[in-house]
């Protein structure tokens with residue numbers, strides 16, 4: 149299918165859909181959403197007639213909205229509680245705390261690639277990108293290894309709450325997963341109060357007891373947020389990055405020649421094919437975005453994938469290029485809600501891309517294997533098979 153065919157198809161999907169989410173869920177759009185995102189960006193900002201939400205796709209408008217403390221995330225906390233929680237959680241994400249995770253991250257990558265070399269192929273999504281972040285966050289939280297499969301299942305279901313096509317049957321499964329998750333972590337939190345360690349959960353418990361305090365309920369929802377915010381996002385950074393490299397052999401050759409470019413792969417992937425595609429805000433007070441009025445309590449939807457390819461901001465915006473100077477993408481958001489886990493995600497991503505540069509020599513992408521997850525807020529492949537010589 150050519151770009152033009154996709155554009156026409158997408159335009160048709162938008163016209164036929166009651167709202168843009170149905171269009172975003174269309175399997176053809178999930179495989180290649182950028183032509184649609186580009187046409188939405190060109191029309192934006194505008195108020196969607198069916199929902200009243202203001203759609204934002206241009207970089208400058210998106211930047212202004214994300215930096216504006218007068219807008220809060222969908223289902224967000226009030227500003228004071230948010231700042232207190234953010235301060236406490238950030239304390240655990242020190243550069244040193246992140247750096248000590250590096251050897252374990254490298255070990256997991258090494259095991260996966262050694263197995264791949266033995267087999268002659270690897271499903272990047274399933275065998276590497278999915279297990280790596282959830283294993284790291286589980287171990288950091290101090291979850292016993294035997295239970296990390298539980299976290300994997302919960303995380304995958306809880307992540308679905310960000311989407312818009314959750315059917316009643318699935319909602320039941322998500323609610324059960326959420327209740328099991330709460331029960332499990334209530335027990336682990338109790339245990340860590342009695343037997344504190346150096347793990348992240350013990351640190352958060354200590355932060356709770358240091359006076360300014362996370363309540364038990366806040367502690368529980370923080371752990372849930374860390375799991376959901378940190379898992380599939382990082383998974384998708386890895387898979388989207390490997391996919392972009394394999395589809396752009398000239399850029400892969402640059403990386404082979406200089407593995408120090410692995411950090412540039414992280415930043416360019418976060419711009420070119422960002423794992424988090426949709427960011428929501430509600431206005432505390434009436435405001436405007438790019439001249440379009442937003443009433444108090446009304447929603448704004450930022451299309452990160454559209455803004456990150458705005459030709460008004462980036463030269464050659466639709467190209468994957470490792471020579472861009474400034475990592476000024478919106479992949480980790482900006483302003484008061486800038487991603488707390490950015491340094492951990494950057495570390496995991498750059499260690500993977502560094503290993504890929506050294507070890508996936510002569511790798512060939514099996515395009516037919518490529519299948520995207522059903523999610524639209526988080527974007528990334530479910531299956532991505534690569535054969536190795």
Ligand code: HEM
Nearest residue numbers: 221377378381382385423424479480481485487488489493
């Ligand atoms: C490549 C991987 C990641 C991407 C693309 C990503 C992206 C984002 C984005 C776009 C936001 C802002 C949402 C908004 O403005 O409403 C965010 C917030 C957040 N992220 Fe990440 N994230 C990643 C990895 C992680 C990791 C590894 C963790 C922790 C283990 C994490 C924890 C958080 C938390 C706690 C917030 C909320 C911050 C706040 O509201 O103040 N993220 N992330």
